[in-house]
Amino acid sequence: MTVSRLHTDAAKVVLKKEKETKKRSFRDSEHFQPLMIGFLCFGFSTFFAVYILYYMKVFLDVYHITTGWIQVVQALFLVWNAINDPMMGYLQDIGCCGMTWIMDRRKVLLFCAPAMCISYMIFWFPWSTTNAMITGLHLLVGLFLFDTLVTLVGSAYCGILVEACETHSRRVRCLVYAELFGILGGLVIFPLNLYSNEAQNFGRFQLGAAVIALLGAASMSGGAYFLETKKEHELHEEIEMAEEPDAELSKKQDNSFRKALRVSWQIVREPRFIFMVIAQFLRHMRTVATGAFQMILINALVSRPGFMEEGSQALSAFYAFGGSLGSILFMCLWKPLALLGTHRMMLILLGVALTNVIIAFILGRSDPLAVIIYIGIESISASAGGYSFGMLLAGEVIDTDTKRHNRESPLSTLIFTLKALFTNPAEQLSPLIFIALLDRGGFSEHRKNCIREAPKLTANLGNTTLPEISTTAAAMLDLEQPVCTTLFEAMHSSMLYFTLFCTIGEIIIISTDYWYKKGILKEDDAKASPEKPTNEEELIAKNREV
Template identity: 25%
Template sequence: MTLFFGINRPALAYSMTTLGAGMMNHIFNFYYVKLFLNRYKISEGAFHQAQVVFMIWNAINDPLFGYIQDNSKSEFCSIRRRSILFGAPFYALAFLIPWFPWKDYSEGEWLSGIHLVVALCVFDGMLTFVLLAQCALFTEISTKHESRLQLIKYNQVASLLGSSSILFCGIVSDNMENIPRFQTFTICLAVLSAACMCYTGMFGVSQYEQKYLESNSHSDTSLSWTSVLTLTKQILTQKNFLLFVSMNFFQVFHATFCSNFMMIFADNLIPKDALPSIVRSIMYGAGSIFPQFLVLISHSLLLNIGYYKVILWGFYVEVISAVLMFLIGPQHYYILATFLVTNMSPLSSMVFGTNALFTKPAQSLAPMFVVTILNQYGYEHLTNKADQPDPNLFLGLHDTMFYLTCLVPLCIALIQIVIWTPFSIRSSHITK
């Protein structure tokens, strides 16, 4: 790999897509639920319908785009950096879809539901198209172990920087209280993110591409459908694979729950005079930055005790912390704020990916589950100034939010302990 003033240029080019995508993805997942529920006042039925459509699309677009990119004869799809280069502007435009209403929505208007469907499906489609190309680019840039370690290091730093977008967005927009500033920030972020990914598209040249351009032909490496089905059957019958996927499903559910509702719960459970706006912005930012920081400092721990024990101990920590928070109660605001931050970054997040086909439904089921419960306690009336509901109703709502904050992580961690205990690959960290 070429070094320029001490900078590994191929690794830098590769990691720029991680930086651009990370900045947009954190903002999207953190704010879209609150925006559609509180500002656009989408109905519960329309919200659920949008999530069901998204769940279906979310499950099929990965293999669909993967097949297209692997089997297309067009350089636009088959050369990874060009997929990123041409996909980046559309990815950035898709990121902007939710933040600009198509009209002044009235409460429960059907158009807000269509808006949510389009926002979720288009954004996830472009995310998949670009990031699948980036994943393939990782293996094609170099086959050397040392070079790939450099890619990983640069990528982890880029993930850390990308996760800071929530912090800066909160400071600029007063945690989305100032919508014009929020919209201006998202436009600037989209431009910056597109520029980062285009840098990958221009300079992320792989060995595969060089060979492809020299020969100007593809080798026939595509698998037949019979081979694909046989391999799939072999994978699905592996006990450890089923345990890992089941574990990862609940991990994605937990991560989605935290990302989508941390801001909503904090705004309602912690009075505005208890935590100033700047402190809230730091709290929200820390919730996304801290997990990336854990990844950077966890390598020695993983090498010494292995993934299995780190994951299992992480689940026990989640159980203990959730129980303690439940016993302490919601009146201690700084303790609650700390719990919300740490709840977004359990130790097990360091070793679980979130893109497996079988885990993607959790990204839709988590918001559907929580919104259904919240609306049963009057959440849909919370921001409606026209209504004057009984204040005692909101006390019940706040109690429900606190119970969800504690009990969802507790129950998920207990389920994960039961699933993870029989996992048999436990000493891979000492295998030479």
């Protein structure tokens, strides 16, 4: 009996250990960390899907801000970005004023997500709808607060994502998780657009935006809560930033700051970093212009001629799935991306975007169906892995910098922050340039009469069938006032020329980076080859000794 009891007790202990192992297995698996990152990406997507699509339309059509004040605010915001981005990065690397939590990426994500939710809500509650100066101040404060928190949270998020996946294949897998959750986050546009009738019922829009803010904050805080605590490589990164690794970091902040400046200068001189920054800058220009002015362009060139009316289910679905289809496309390209590599796949997508622009130039703006097809393809190609390809390029830059300078640990936070310093100005320059292009056709003067208060042409189409709408609308557009015709032509040409310039520039930069990368790999192989004779000589010497 005693032996049987011992066996029974031993079996119970084994079963208990197996249960404990099973309980811990999922959290310790390679899928847990990407899943939590996916929740973070879901929260980001809900915020940005609403922000990028609606903020320009709301401030122009609901708050009645002038284009002049938009340009002033964007210019000031450009200056703030030059200060904000490196400041947030250095705070996370070397700390400040005894705030140790800001150096912990998990805590930054956990605590700052609710604050980012509050700053996001500032956009949707007007300070004034009659005083352009107060409305401009409203936009300025909202952009300053929201971008500061996005930079702080985003740099922590990017650092965790890259360092959790050290190889190219693991990074692709982790980014697929992020893209999947990003698709789900982007779908919030569909119910919001239907519920608010494309923000025309602004009270409903405010309620929907508040619900989305709470959902996004809960998703980000929950994902950050279950993320693993600070890893050893993050401590090495802080030591790498210190002038004397064995000394206490808090007593060496001055030396750390000088070291940070020296290391930053090493990074910004790296050719691969320069190529990455220029490519991401041009991609941001495309993405921001496509997102921020998408509603305005569609209302003028598509909805008013009678194709896909404002607030319709078809148009709401287009807004919701336009960006999400880019993420779906990236997920479908997972295996080709692993086989072809980042640069080749990016060049293929850029070739599609360039072809789309050329076809749109040939077809012109008279056919609303052709215009909506162009905007849809551009939206998909601009968002297809736009964030993920940037992460993959940044990962290669981090690997190159770590290897070239023999760093103990990758300085991912600093590199991401420096990248943001040079690429984030695209978010301000893109609206400035695009509005300047639109003003060639009198956008500021004639937008109210030609778009907002002009009767839709749908009422004059009678019982025209769907295939005939494009032809009928094209004939009616020729009868419009000359100023409206000039405005619509300027809007269509500005959309195409802007995309054409950014796409060609990105193709040139990505191709240059690809050939430069191949040159680095050849140099590494050449450096490694002399080691073989040395090893053979050592083997011969050992054999002689034997």
